[in-house]
Amino acid sequence: MAAPYPVNATPPAPTAAPVIRTIELSDLGEALRLGWEDFKAVPSHAIILCLIYPVLGLVLARTVLGYAVLPLLFPLAAGFALLGPFAALGLYELSYRRERGEEASAWHATEVLRSPSFGAMLGLGTLLLALFVIWVATAQAIYVAAFGYEAAAGIPDFARRVLSTPQGWWLIVVGCGVGFLFALVALCISVVSFPLMLDRHAGAAGAMVTSLQAVAANPVPMAAWGLIVAGLLVIGSLPFFLGLAIVIPLLGHATWHLYRKVIEPITVSHAPPPLAKVPRYAADFPVSLFQWRRKDS
Template sequence: MTTLHAVFHQHPSAQRLDVRRLGVHDLKVALSKGVEDFLAMPTHVLFAIAIYPIAGIVIATLTFEESLVPLLFPLASGFALVGPFAAIGLYEMSRRREQGLEATWSSAYEPLRARSAGSIFAVGFLLMTIFLAWLVAAMGLYWALYDGTTHPSVPAFVEEVLTTGRGWILILLGNLVGFAFSLAALSVSVVSIPLLVDRDVDALAAIETSIAVVRRNPGPMLLWGFIVAGLLLVGMLPLFIGLAVVLPVLGHATWHLYRRAVAP
């Protein structure tokens, strides 16, 4: 309890960080710079994020083996909720490239050994909590509509969902619930972890700054969320292999979005 209080308690000398007004142009610039970083550091980046496509395949395999087919979509989409924490190495590599420093995979996780490591893990724990809550809510919704009925395969489940009234209710309510959890995760993490990688602030100040960015830029941030979701969906389609490109690009782009959103 003392440790959690320490990482979330704001330093007495800490000042509220100023956030900027963003527009669609800023999102385009962030994505463009994310692509530039990826192309400049492809070998290191692919090494750093090789775990993500593998994790996606493992998630799918476990779902099939455990006959928890209805959780496949929440697992695949909810996995993105913890993406900002998993992209720590990408933020650090973009930061190093921006400053003209050597960016290698061995230096990518320096932030986890820095003073802000506790705060980074605190935000990561919060994101994981949101992810688990999303899984519980998704399964609860399915049980409420299907009374525990199981499906032998993904095609059978998809057919049931797309051709029945309760299936469409599941789609509608599931997407609404998922949107709520995604919005919460976006608000908490859109700039908080890049900020912790970049500056010596505590978890509470980082989260407050992230929420302030979303509150000041609701339209652009909502659009950013849809861009992230759309690109992740594209990356997942070819057996998650596309995530090996989509995830690093989004990670680097998020760093540059942070740099445009938070005043130095």
């Protein structure tokens, strides 16, 4: 894979705004393929970085069932789409290292913590977390509006309410519509933000603006990418969230390669260094007119 600048060379500090490319739907498949190659090359990180997500999913499911707030199980699972871009920081670092031809192992994922822009990443991650909390609260309010505060007796009763009553159909339509809006906001502000901050040490505000511009320049591919992310997260969540151990690394690596396709890489100028100035003295005035005699002497 060609690196955007020579291996072992320090990229220049960007002074101009990132150049956004127009991509095709085929580029999404290529990004997923390259992401899968990264996942196969560094498979050990799936356990270290992503084991927390299936475990968290199981804990959330048990908590939901235990406290009789079963309606929140789906919104909590859907929240992975909102927090995923921030959770995949270590995966971007691994893809970045492989791209530069450097050693990449699970432990190298923690190098992202030393990034000069980690504070900006943390700030944007906090924004996504707030978005997740607001989404869960909104989902709870929608359920209460449909069925009131009476808790479901169990999974069969909850399924009957949602799937066989007018209130349940209203809940599905409104809940999915509102959830789509939350996911759209998260996609627009973060689709290339975190890779851009890692690659060019951009600020959070500038990265979000670039992400919005990238979505505006590629509305159809970005919409398709959002559907791909949502579909893969649903598939990964079905077997008790265990599939997320594969889906999240795949999407994390693929997001890095999508960023490379959307944002024009930085090029390094190989201009020759300026000539060193030789001090001139007044006594050298006659000789300086004849440089060849000066060299011989």
